[in-house]
Amino acid sequence: DVQTDTVTVHADQPGPTYNKRLFGQFAEHLGHGIYGGLWVGEDSKIPNIHGYRTDVVNALKAINVPEIRWPGGCFADEYHWREGVGPRSKRPVKVNTMWGGVTEDNSFGTNEFMNFSELVGAEAYVSGNVGSAPPEDLQQWVEYMTSPTNSTIAQERRANGRDKPWKLAMFGIGNELWGCGGNMLPDYAADVTRRYSTFIRVPHGQHVMKVASGANGDDYHWTDVMMKKAASTFDAIGVHYYTVPNTWEHKGSATGFDEDQWARTLVKTEKMDELLTKHSAIMDKYDPDKRVALLVDEWGTWYDVEPGTNPGFLYQQNTLRDAVVASLNFDIFAKHADRVRGANIAQMVNVLQAMLLVKGDKMVKTPTYWVFDMYKQYQDGTVLPVDVQANTYKKNEWELKSVSSSAVRGKDGVIHMGLTNVDPHHPQRVTVKLDGVKENSVTGRILTADKMDAHNTFANPDLVKPAAFNGARMSNGTLTVTLPAKSVVMLDIK
Ligand code: AHR
Secondary structure (H helix, E strand, C coil): CCEEEEEEEECCCCCCEECHHHHEEECCCCCCCCECCCECCCCCCCCEECCEEHHHHHHHHHCCCCEEEECCCHHHHHCCHHHHCCCHHHCCCEEECCCCCEEECCCCCHHHHHHHHHHHCCEEEEECCCCCCCHHHHHHHHHHHHCCCCCHHHHHHHHCCCCCCCCCCEEEECCCCCCCCCCCCHHHHHHHHHHHHHCCCCCCCCCCEEEEEEEECCCHHHHHHHHHHHHHHCCEEEEEEEECCCCCCCCCCCCCCCHHHHHHHHHHHHHHHHHHHHHHHHHHHHCCCCCCEEEEEEEEECCCCCCCCCHHHCCCCCEHHHHHHHHHHHHHHHHCCCCEEEEEEECCECCCCCCEEEECCEEEECHHHHHHHHHHHHCCEEEECEEEECCEEEECCEEEECEEEEEEECCCCCEEEEEEECCCCCCEEEEEEEECCCCCCEEEEEEECCCCCCECCCCCCCCCCCEECCCEEEECCEEEEEECCCEEEEEEEC
16 A cells, blocks of 8 residues: 655755765775775785775776775774885784784775775875874874975875875864773863864865864764864864664674664664754854864664674675665755765775675675665755655654655756655655756656665675666656655656
């Protein structure tokens, strides 16, 4: 039995820009996120471009990855950049004490990351070590990356094979300073942020966005203190929120879950809306002009690791449920796009809610990857507000609107409209009212599958992938869309 809903698109009230950085990625020295995941080295039998996996580079280019955060995460506040430059054979071999206790040979360092970002066409967001390094280290690292002069450090970069400075778009003043970044209390973290920020200096004429370490989920006090005491020293502040279905101790399985797990995961994802509303309201008190951006610089699903894998590697499968988590978040970001101007899904390859899973020379694109592909025309488009009147989907105590939506007029002039039906049983017939829209043709793509936990494997890599959508009809300025159960649809209206 089909349910009926209404969505109104207010193209006559264009909103803020949907910043392309909302599609940012995150690559930490964690498990096989970097080693084996994107970096195999020039001598590998796996096809590579200067050491970077060719399959991964091509897949990332295809979704227009706008920005990548590196080297952590928690790893950032234990990372000493000097250990990752110069001849690889001379770099110190360390233990990654944060993640899995495995060997870190530093073969992927600053040159490797900055060149990788350039190769995929993404901006670099480098997170500095505030927890265990002096400010001087950060100052010299920034100089190494950005200086066009003949200073000794700039010459060192040249000796390491890179003549011109790279473009450093964003620099993080530590990560999770309330936790792995140094267990600081907010007042102290605000002071430390002020101090370290002072020494992050780029050459005259360049600009780097300085990003303060943000709150853990709903820790509004953190945002309040940081904004009150230190906002003048940064351009953005983060917030981290993970969708964890159950508890931190027993998070829940990535596959083989029941409908209760499906529903609670999506309800917990919707919490992002409340978090962004409340953090933004605090920022408005101190920064009514919205100079300081709020960046969701870690988000995504976090489940129990795949059975038999290293618990410190955070390796998990990725199903249709993750695709829906991604589309719900993209819709939420649209509502807050005036303040929320960047986000980094955790993480890009092989870690948590990954775009890509790789093993040996094989790679699969996850359902989440396909949502990033379907929504990519949102990048730097103009948000068109939507009003959603939808049935309630309910399972046990978990309930949310059955339909989620957002719309953006892309830089290509086309209206791109995302619609998600979270109900795993009932199709939804959505009447879309298009206020201020002259365009009258519609095409689309759909991502769906038979099972809630449908996923792609190395043996069957194309089980979940977008198909042409023919459930939308335009007649006399009204659009009628039939969304199959548990589906993500992207419409192009032109
Ligand atoms: O993404 C995994 C970890 O989650 C990051 O290293 C840390 O910042 C967060 O707690």
